[in-house]
Amino acid sequence: MGTASGPSGRLGVLLDQFDRAREMAQVRLAGLGDDEYLWEPVAGCWSVRRRGAAVTPRAFGAGAWVLDQGAADIPANEYEEVARQAADGMTVDKIAEDWSVSVERVRQVLAHSGPVQPDPVHVTTLAWRLGHLHFCFAGQWEWTFGERRTDPKDLVDFSPSAAVALERFWAVLDRWRTDVAALTDEQLDTVGLSQYPYGSDPDDPFVDVLWGTVLEFIHHMAEIGLLRDLWQARFTH
Incomplete structure (x- = not known):
């Protein structure tokens, strides 16, 4: 897998899978509005909320809006x-x-x-799922390619605006993919190349970390696609 000028082997396979999933995600997220982004299909949803209005004990974020998170x-x-x-x-x-x-x-x-x-x-809104992915990719980049100083929970300025959230999210994905694509086989096999503090990254070869990151992206984007379907169905059924 991979192109003549791009990664091949294990890295090429994983990046090809990620790229295809991203293309599908961009199509699925086209036209996302704020009402749908923040829609709570049932009572008690976790979402993106103003600081101080969160419904969970460990909500976090770098700015005025935070992402709900429950007790550990x-x-x-x-x-x-x-x-x-x-x-x-x-x-x-x-x-x-x-x-x-x-x-x-x-x-x-x-x-x-x-x-x-x-x-x-706990049912989560589309805003929560997108915010969760943003948090994961921002943290993965910081603790693999960045200075490894900032707590991932302080990296993302969550937003109630769908357009703003998507613009920031795609930018984080672009940065992550660019640096991942430059990795060598030796780096892929390096245990602890990622020091991301939430999870087992420091104890795993980076190729395993990368596999899990791509899986997380596909997993949550599938959920986001279903939420979009349910949002449309509420007007047509």
Whole structure:
């Protein structure tokens, strides 16, 4: 994969996949207005809100608008991920730091056996999903290619304007892709090339980090596409 002048091999495959997903995302997000961007399809949604009006205890952002975030915990659908971290050699203390929970909570998860009861699902707005992706890509860039000084939660100036949010988001993606495309095979295999503080990036080869980042982009863009479909359906059904 890759072009004659662009990356090939593993990097080419992942960037080709990302590029195709981005093309589809730009088509899907064309014409996004503010009402749809901030639409709350059910009560209790997480969204982008004015500072002081957030409905969650750990909402964050660099400016006057913040992204809702709930209390720190390990959700039921991540129990297997915690088990994988432990199996890969992460200490209980490190896992607790990774998830921002107590050591006792990690031990409780690792000791769990049998079926896991699903957690209540927090429905999020299109603004939240786009803001979450913006936060992830901004943080990944800062802690891989940047100065690695600023907390990712202080990097993004969230906006209630769909046009402004999209302009800033595409710019962050462009910067991230440009620097990723210049990586060598040796850098792809470097453990800790990314020091992104939320997750296992410092303990993983960068090619694994990159794979997860592309997956996150595709995953949330699919959700955004469904929200656009539901927004349109509310007027036609």
